[in-house]
Amino acid sequence: MTRLFSWLLAIALAGFVLWVPLTHAAYAAEPDAAATLATGHQVFELHCAGCHLNGGNIVRRGKNLKQKALEKNGVDTLGAIAQLVSQGKGNMSAYGDRLTPAQIEAVSAFVLEQAANDWR
Ligand code: HEC
Numbered sequence: 001m002t003r004l005f006s007w008l009l010a011i012a013l014a015g016f017v018l019w020v021p022l023t024h025a026a027y028a029a030e031p032d033a034a035a036t037l038a039t040g041h042q043v044f045e046l047h048c049a050g051c052h053l054n055g056g057n058i059v060r061r062g063k064n065l066k067q068k069a070l071e072k073n074g075v076d077t078l079g080a081i082a083q084l085v086s087q088g089k090g091n092m093s094a095y096g097d098r099l100t101p102a103q104i105e106a107v108s109a110f111v112l113e114q115a116a117n118d119w120r
Pocket residue numbers: 043044047048049050051052057059060062063064065066069070073075081084085089090091092093095107108111
């Protein structure tokens with residue numbers, strides 16, 4: 001009787017341990033867009049605005065974050081921006097070991113969104 005009970009307990013525990021990360025993964029795969037942009041905004045203010053205030057670029061003026069420049073320089077997709085941010089380029093350092101992949105994706109989404117709205 002106690003044996004059966006501990007088996008049931010073990011199965012229930014295993015089920016729970018598997019269930020938590022699975023449901024969490026589902027949430028992580030479909031984050032709320034507004035929450036992502038809010039995170040992206042925070043990351044931007046903290047890590048990017050020093051050089052890219054209002055979508056500009058104080059180091060290399062032509063390499064700014066306005067829609068036109070992003071298109072011209074081939075960094076007008078989420079993937080391209082995320083890659084540049086995580087690996088760095090020229091005088092811009094890499095953020096791959098300072099920001100999490102989720103933060104990098106969020107800040108990239110924020111940059112695209114702001115570029116689409118002309119940084120207003
Ligand atoms: C120290 C200043 C500095 C900081 C801080 C910085 N960048 Fe940059 N960024 C640059 C420079 C310089 C370039 C131009 C790189 C090149 O192509 O030579 C650049 C280029 C870019 C580009 C490509 C723009 C284009 O038109 O080609 C994007 C997108 C970008 N940065 C996003 C970010 C984001 C997002 C952050 C914060 C996580 C960030 N940068 C932080 C200096 C900076």
